[in-house]
Amino acid sequence: MHVIGTAGHVDHGKSALVERITGIDPDRFAEEKERGLTIDLGFAWLELPSGAEVGLIDVPGHERFIKNMLAGAGGITVCLFVVAANEGWMPQSSEHLAIVDILGIDSGVVVLTKSDLVDEAGLAAVRDVVASRVAGTCVESYPVVACSSVTGEGISLLLDTLDRVVASTPPAVDAGRPRLWVDRVFTIAGAGTVVTGTLAGGSLAAGDTVEIAPEGRVARIRSIQSHKKEVASIGPGNRTALNLAGLERQGAERGDAIVRPGWFRTTRLIDVELRATPIEQSAPRTGITEKGAHLLYVGSAEVPVRVKLIGTDAIEPGASGFAQLVLQDPLPVQRGDRFVLRDAGRVLTLGGGRVLDPLPGPARRKDESRAALLAALSVADGPEALALLVEAAGTIDRAEALFRAGLDAPPAGVAGSGGSLFSGAEAARRDLEARELAESRGTGGAELVAKIEAGGFSPPLTKELGSDPALVRSLAAAGELVRIGDFYLTAKTAAAARAKVRDHIAAHGPVTVAEIRDLLGTTRKYAVPLSEWLDATGATLRTGDLRSLGPTP
Numbered sequence: 158m159h160v161i162g163t164a165g166h167v168d169h170g171k172s173a174l175v176e177r178i179t180g181i182d183p184d185r186f187a188e189e190k191e192r193g194l195t196i197d198l199g200f201a202w203l204e205l206p207s208g209a210e211v212g213l214i215d216v217p218g219h220e221r222f223i224k225n226m227l228a229g230a231g232g233i234t235v236c237l238f239v240v241a242a243n244e245g246w247m248p249q250s251s252e253h254l255a256i257v258d259i260l261g262i263d264s265g266v267v268v269l270t271k272s273d274l275v276d277e278a279g280l281a282a283v284r285d286v287v288a289s290r291v292a293g294t295c296v297e298s299y300p301v302v303a304c305s306s307v308t309g310e311g312i313s314l315l316l317d318t319l320d321r322v323v324a325s326t327p328p329a330v331d332a333g334r335p336r337l338w339v340d341r342v343f344t345i346a347g348a349g350t351v352v353t354g355t356l357a358g359g360s361l362a363a364g365d366t367v368e369i370a371p372e373g374r375v376a377r378i379r380s381i382q383s384h385k386k387e388v389a390s391i392g393p394g395n396r397t398a399l400n401l402a403g404l405e406r407q408g409a410e411r412g413d414a415i416v417r418p419g420w421f422r423t424t425r426l427i428d429v430e431l432r433a434t435p436i437e438q439s440a441p442r443t444g445i446t447e448k449g450a451h452l453l454y455v456g457s458a459e460v461p462v463r464v465k466l467i468g469t470d471a472i473e474p475g476a477s478g479f480a481q482l483v484l485q486d487p488l489p490v491q492r493g494d495r496f497v498l499r500d501a502g503r504v505l506t507l508g509g510g511r512v513l514d515p516l517p518g519p520a521r522r523k524d525e526s527r528a529a530l531l532a533a534l535s536v537a538d539g540p541e542a543l544a545l546l547v548e549a550a551g552t553i554d555r556a557e558a559l560f561r562a563g564l565d566a567p568p569a570g571v572a573g574s575g576g577s578l579f580s581g582a583e584a585a586r587r588d589l590e591a592r593e594l595a596e597s598r599g600t601g602g603a604e605l606v607a608k609i610e611a612g613g614f615s616p617p618l619t620k621e622l623g624s625d626p627a628l629v630r631s632l633a634a635a636g637e638l639v640r641i642g643d644f645y646l647t648a649k650t651a652a653a654a655r656a657k658v659r660d661h662i663a664a665h666g667p668v669t670v671a672e673i674r675d676l677l678g679t680t681r682k683y684a685v686p687l688s689e690w691l692d693a694t695g696a697t698l699r700t701g702d703l704r705s706l707g708p709t710p
Contacts, residue, residue, distance in 0.1 A: 158394035159323050160212040160355050162233030164226075164257055166247035167218035170270035170306055171239045172199065175215045177306040178316060179203040183215035196222055198229040198340055200353070200396060202384040205320040210384065211235075212355070212396030218249050220439070220504050227497055228340050228411060228457040230256055232355030234394065235323055236265030238296055242283050242303060243274040246290050248439045252506050255436040258294040259509035260495050264326040265299045266318055267291070273305040294436070329394025333565065335359030336489065337397060337415040338456030349379065350404045352415060354457065356397045359417075362390035366705070369404065370414045370489035371423040375700050376404040412458035414489045419698040419708050422560055423487035428467075428479070428514040428527075430535045431498070433507060435475030440505045442474040450501035453482060454509075455494055461485040461501065467520055468528035472508070479513075479531040481520040490515050492542065492563040514546075516561050540568045547571065548580045556695050556709065565708075574636045576694045601625070602632055609638065610647045614654060614677040614687070618644050642686025654687060655696050659706060667703035 163171040172195050175183045183199025184190055199215035214233060216226040236257055240250055257265075269283055280303055291297045302318050304311030337354040344350055361367070365378045381391050382398040391397050399415060414421070433444045445464065453462040463483040472478040490496075490512050497509040513534040520527050526549075533545050543562035547553055555576050559567065567573065572584035605624050609616045620643070622629065629645065632638040639651040646654065654677060661676055662668055668676070673691075674684035688704060691697040695709030 158211065158329065158392070159234045159326060160214060160232055160394065160396055161235045161237060161319070161323075162214040162229055162262075163216055163237045163239055164230070164253040165218055165239035166241070166244075166249040166253070167194065167220075169218060169239050169241035169244065169247070169250075171195070171218060171237075172215050173306040174237070174239060174268065174270055174304075175199065175201050175213060177309070177312060179213060183213075194219065197225050202396065205323060206316055207320050207324065209320065209323060211323060212384065214355075214396075218253070220249055220252070223252065223499075223504070224454075224459055226253070227256065227454040227459070230260060230262075230497075231338060231454070231456045231495075232340070232357070233262060234264065234329065235319075235326055236262045236296070236299075237319070238265055238267045238291075238299060239270055240267065240283065240287055241271045242269045242280055243271050245283050246286050250290070251436055251438045252504075254291060254294060254296060255434040255438065255506045256497055256509075257296060258436070259432070259434060259497050259506070261295060263295045263298065264322050265296065266315065266322055267296065267299045267301040268315060269301065269303040270306060272303040272311060273308045329357060329392070331359055331393050333359050334420050334491075335361050335393070335415075335417060336421065336456075336491075337361070337399070338458065339409055339413045339415065340411055340457040342409050342411065345400070348400055350376075350401050350408065351398055352401060352409050352413075353396070353398045354415070356391055356395050357393050360390055360392045361397070361399070361415075366418060367399075367401070367415050368418040368421075369409050370416050370421055371487040372408075372413065373700070374404060374408050375418060376401040376408070378402075412456070412460075414456060414458075416489060417708075418700065418705065419695065421489040421491065422516060422557075423489050424515050425484045425487050426517055426519065427482050427484070427490060427512050428517040428520065428531055428534075429482055429496070429510050429512055430477060430531070431464075431466075431472060431480045431508060431510040432477040433472045433474050434509075438505055440500075440503050443507075444474050444476070445472040445478075445480075445498070445507050446470070451507070452499045452501045453484065453496055454499065455488065455490055455496040455512075458488055460488060462498075464498075465520055466522055467524055467531065468522070470522075477510070479528055479535075481517065492561065514561055516557060539564045543567060543571065543578075547578050551580050551583045553578050556693075574634065575639055601628055602637075605629070606632065606637055606647055609645055610650060613650065614646070614679040615683050616644050616646060616650075639690075641690045644683070644686070655691065655694075658691060658704075659696055659710070662697070662704070662706050667700075667705040669702055669704075673704070 179201040181201035195217040201213045204210050214229040216229045302315045336358045337356045339352045339354050341353040379400040379402040465481040467479045469478045494512040498507045572579040638645040670688050692699050695707040697704040698707040
């Protein structure tokens with residue numbers, strides 16, 4: 158499935174075109190119908206000549222409602238770029254072009270609307286102007302179709318062309334990590350809260366438990382609709398409405414994201430590849446600097462950000478560089494997400510780019526090593542990105558590294574132990590240390606492991622072991638012991654605890670710390686750090702006082 162979105166200047170006939178090809182008026186509000194001006198996002202769908210069904214988002218063209226336009230643009234994969242034949246290129250044509258180009262929407266059709274209001278010479282002149290304006294952007298490759306929503310001339314050609322474009326556009330990827338950026342929230346009497354958006358990254362089904370990020374509220378999907386038809390499950394690339402049980406209307410808003418619990422991490426720092434748009438708009442091009450106030454748009458969210466350029470003082474129009482964006486509010490973004498950056502004080506889109514690292518540490522402008530890492534990440538695939546992140550850190554938390562690289566599991570050959578991954582040099586150092594200590598520990602190591610093993614889920618605390626700390630560390634480095642709070646478990650006992658708790662949750666549902674305590678036959682002194690370890694390693698997911706199944710077996 159694909160979602161098509163409109164773009165273009167105000168009053169160039171976007172909504173009329175949508176209504177003509179779908180039979181659905183996308184203007185939802187009385188004010189829009191009275192003024193003949195689209196204010197917010199409109200939604201429709203149509204069946205193409207091939208039988209393929211697609212969703213459609215109509216966006217406002219007026220500069221005052223660019224925030225609403227961006228809330229819809231983030232979810233589209235095919236664009237109808239609209240220019241009125243009788244007016245030609247206008248100011249918001251330029252800004253919408255800059256946004257479409259920044260988001261990398263490579264598939265679409267340039268539609269010259271209101272063709273009935275010009276003669277052939279006028280139409281040819283508009284074609285020439287549009288061609289010169291879109292040159293060098295992703296829209297340059299779009300086929301051009303002239304049509305009239307009033308007379309119907311050219312509409313069949315447009316639908317056939319759109320059908321071919323959609324068929325040649327790669328389908329949405331199902332990576333097993335669903336995320337729906339919310340663009341509308343409303344209530345239905347007797348049914349509860351409904352959120353809508355474009356689903357990406359994975360599938361959802363009725364009955365699934367979901368999290369509303371970044372707030373962390375949890376709800377259950379009562380039912381799913383797409384194009385006003387109820388379905389049992391839905392895949393990526395679809396306009397989707399989720400009826401959520403256990404959530405008040407104020408429990409979600411535009412800019413939130415619906416995700417599976419534990420599969421996304423919210424962040425206030427992101428390292429990005431940033432490009433300053435070369436497209437002339439209503440204000441002079443200035444490139445991107447750290448000065449001024451900036452707004453970040455990703456998915457359907459808008460958040461103020463502070464720009465920290467890395468390795469440069471400015472990014473000139475048309476050029477690219479690297480930066481760290483400091484978000485005022487946390488967002489559930491991931492590696493590869495595309496975003497738009499605007500000047501908060503002027504009607505101007507500065508540029509945008511894509512997220513390279515969603516969970517970096519703080520950066521400095523003259524951080525040459527960070528700039529080199531980002532340059533490498535910008536051309537790396539997932540496994541290569543993981544290798545780069547591990548190498549840069551030496552030792553890194555396994556779950557964190559996988560999320561930052563956009564992977565669910567490490568590829569073969571990545572060294573690790575417990576909840577950590579190691580670089581080649583760190584793995585070699587640990588191996589050497591373990592072998593040297595193993596030679597010196599004799600039977601002491603076996604006796605220590607046996608002592609801890611005998612304690613089951615209530616072993617002696619570290620301070621009660623009475624052993625050489627270096628010996629304890631070497632056993633942990635070798636993977637024989639697992640540190641949990643103020644005590645160690647043997648690897649065998651830790652795995653048993655993990656399996657026992659996960660099996661119980663799978664059979665009986667979420668558990669409390671007290672239930673974990675009773676299940677393992679231990680005390681609260683041990684159950685609390687055990688529960689926290691299960692959370693940290695992804696075996697469980699904490700929501701309030703309850704723990705459900707986490708993403709990591």
